[in-house]
Amino acid sequence: MKPLALFAALTFAAPALADGHLPDLGGRTVVIATEDAYPPIQFKDPASGEAIGWEYDFMAEAAERLNFTPEYEKISWDGMIAAVGAGEFDMGMTGITIRDDRKEAVNFSVPYMTSQMMMMVRGDEDRFEDAAGFAADDDLLAAAQPGTTPFYVTVYDVLDGDEANPRIRLFETFGAGLQALRAGDVDLVLSDSTAANGYVAASDGGLKIVGEPLGTEQFGFIYPKDGDQDLIDAFDAVIADMEADGTLESLNTKWFLEYELGG
Structure with missing residues (x-):
């Protein structure tokens, strides 16, 4: 800690x-x-x-x-x-x-x-459309904050349950992870639906949501x-x-x- x-x-x-x-x-x-x-x-x-x-x-x-x-x-x-x-x-x-x-x-x-966890990607992303597609491509990376709900959803609902999976890039803040997504350093950020919709609406096409909600959180x-x-x-x-x-x-x-x- x-x-x-x-x-x-x-x-x-x-x-x-x-x-x-x-x-x-x-x-x-x-x-x-x-x-x-x-x-x-x-x-x-x-x-x-x-x-x-x-x-x-x-x-x-x-x-x-x-x-x-x-x-x-x-x-x-x-x-x-x-x-x-x-x-x-x-x-x-x-x-x-x-x-x-x-x-x-x-x-x-x-x-x-109450919110639902959503998969947020760059607006031009065409390599995957859902969690299964992301998991199937070993070249794709996800951003997450350690100890947060998006981290655990990424590990257990999207990937293989291994908390040390090298496909997860850890960032101290959500904003840093989102910046990495925009820059192309990672390919996926998970966020609650309310926040994700806000980011997408303000991104002028730079971001979009793919796939189905990955569970509900309060x-x-x-x-x-x-x-x-x-x-x-x-x-x-x-x-x-x-x-x-x-x-x-x-x-x-x-x-x-x-x-x-x-x-």
Whole structure:
């Protein structure tokens, strides 16, 4: 595991009161671990350098409804689950897939997003059209981040189950893997359907999706294993509230359909 790379980040002012029908966190500060490397879920605006994305918009709205101050600290994906699980942060967010093995280290919120894993390739790719075609050609390479859902789907659903398969090129961030795809250094990147559709729409034909979805995943926020149950319950309540009133769907529309990544 790589050393934790922690940096002080942004703090937003707390609102005066929470919504009356939701828990009130009393203006407390909630320290949130972030990665800022998974657009459009969370990333640095290429023009301003500001941390933006789906989760930041969600958190700003949640802060209004629950009455808390979000304070962000950046950490690498490699160390996030262990650090949050050990109580170094109040919670963590970076499009984290809810999985049983991760539940051994952290607590999860209820899902705030459900997505499907898609195969993203260059727009002129004609050597394969599905997972079987990719697996059959030993010259083809895939990009992945170690320890992520795309990594495990690549290994177990696309290739041969060998986590050391040399056809997988590992990158520290999703963005680096996507850049390698664009440059022709790899031939496949897996991404959740919402993000993949956003990238393809903004690529002006440079990227496309091939094949059928490779399984379904749900995203959730993470908390220390022995963390604050009141905080977990409050976030579960606000997720349900924002789903019921259409806020989550509005965020999906903004970040996956309207926002042109990198533009």
